[in-house]
Amino acid sequence: MNRLRVRQALEATAPVENIVVKGWVRTKRENKGFAFIELNDGSCLMNIQVIADEGIPGWDAIDKVTTGASIAVEGSLVESPGKGQKWEVRAAGIKVVGEADPETFPLQKKRHSDEFLRSIAHLRPRTNKFGAIFRIRSEASYAIHKFFHDNGFAYVHSPIITGSDCEGAGEMFRVTTLDPASTEAKAPENDFFGQEAALTVSGQLTAEIFATSLGDVYTFGPTFRAENSNTPRHAAEFWMVEPEMAFADLSDDMDLGEAFIKSVVGHLRKHCAEDLELFAKWVDKGLTETLDSIENNEFVRLPYTEAIEILKKNAKTKKGKSRFEYPVEWGVDLQTEHERFLTDEHFKRPVIVYDYPKDIKAFYMRMNDDGKTVAAMDILVPRVGELIGGSQREERLDVLKKRIEELGLTEEDYWWYMDLRRFGSVPHAGFGMGFERLLMMVTGVSNIRDVIPCPRTPKHLEF
Incomplete structure (x- = not known):
């Protein structure tokens, strides 16, 4: 047979x-x-x-x-x-x-709500919508690996347990073998690793190690943030794609991000056309237009300062009402409403905003000559907002030391990171992309819980 x-x-x-x-x-x-x-x-x-x-x-x-x-x-x-x-x-x-x-x-021949299907996540892949989502997720994973393989990047498996806080936000899950109620738990040296350990929030630091040895590399794996947020865009466990390039600057980083997004979108439109059609018909009527805009347009490149000026000029509608809930001033981080105005209304295509104020960015981003901004960039796409965040990394040892001190971090915790600047330092750049954010973009699905097989959110650890 x-x-x-x-x-x-x-x-x-x-x-x-x-x-x-x-x-x-x-x-x-x-x-x-x-x-x-x-x-x-x-x-x-x-x-x-x-x-x-x-x-x-x-x-x-x-x-x-x-x-x-x-x-x-x-x-x-x-x-x-x-x-x-x-x-x-x-x-x-x-x-x-x-x-x-x-x-x-529980699954019958009728339309079930997403909320109900989340309560039976072990069965929801049998529905049309969720079967399609997870086939697209599988194909997108392949498309990501294929893009980097075809462009000469080496795949690096970054550790899941770490002693380093890459983002400096402090929202990390502690990993311990000690009884939290015991007196031993107050002394990290008594723990399994002899120090405090946590689940990683990013594979970037590992990627930097290998970029300064192998050249162009990428990581693609699970990351974790103990952020007590129940918004449709946040989950405690999610996957990140993080390439890193040696001998590269911010312009190279922007080129890579644009080529990467276009490649993955094009691959999915070719190989998942039937599944994507379901979402264009039933989930997001503007999905085809969005994907066309991303795949077929050159991305706008816009300095942060100019982005703020555009937003301030358009802060009022023609009727004199405030267009934005969050005020716009130089030095603030852009909110989703600001990002979507730039992509959906002003430029009507993807936008790369770059050279952000140093005070709203991480310690490892390269300081620009003006002393106020860093060589950071975000790629914004229509109907979604930020999809990618990246930067050129600070390769100058003296500048990195000063930045770590300014942010109250401990230099000793990053001794090996500093060594990369002591021994053969090179300009290097990379970015991070939340894999689930990409899936939300290509399907039009509005809740991150619906593009993850078994979502992990506050007070929810089922399946």
Whole structure:
């Protein structure tokens, strides 16, 4: 028997004898003497229709072929006389692999809310929407690795447990083997690593180590932030893509970020067209326009100071009302409403804002000659806002020392980071992109919980 996935069957170019298809029943309709079964195995959005005649092996269990049950069908792939599908399976035998009680199976042939589906995250990938999301997530992962591989980057596995706070925000999950109630817990030297340890918030510092040895590298893995936020854009566990280039400056970083986004979007539009069409039809009517804007336009490059001037000039609507909830002044970080005004209304395409005030950026970003700004950049995309944040790193030892001191960090904690500036320092640059933010952009999904298999948020650790 030739095992066919549903996608393979639907894309066949000729009838096929002696096949087996396996999957989960979406619907079943019984008529006198035969039954229509809609079968899906997760390989694609479409179901394949199975025609089962009374009397074939396994027909005596047809009552157990209910929505949600898993079955194996032996038979032939034949041309379908009905509309809407080219092929169907003419069953020669059916086997019920796993039953699903129709009284308690929670997924029925109706539209369920995202909130309800989050409560059954173990079953939601069987729905059209979430099956599509996680196929896109899989293909996007491949597209990311392919882009960097094709451009000569080495893949680095950064550690998940760290003693360094890359972002300086202090919102890190502590990792310990000690009983928190014990007196031992007050002395980090008694812990497993002999010092305080936490889950990493970024793979960047590791990427810098390898960029100054291997050249162009990237990390792609889970990161963690203990931020008590329940917004649709934040999760405690998420994945980050973080490339780092040696002998590179901020301009190189912006070039890489733009090429990267366009490449991944183009790949997904080619290889996930059917799944993306679902989101363009049912989730975000403007999705196709957004993806066109990203893939086919040159990104605007805009200094932060000019961005602030544009926002201040447009702070009022034509009717004199305040356009923005958050006021705009030089020195403030841009809010999503500011970012979306620049991309959606003013330029109507992606925008790269660069040269931010030093006081709102991390210690490792390279100081510009004006002493007020750093060589940092954010890539903003329509309908989403910030997708990528990056910078040229500070490669000058004396300037980095001063910056660490200014921010109240401990130089001894970064002795190895300083060594990279002592021994063969080179200009280098990189960026970070939240993988889930990319998935939200390409699908139009508005809640990060819906693009992560098992979301981790405050007070929620199920599945």
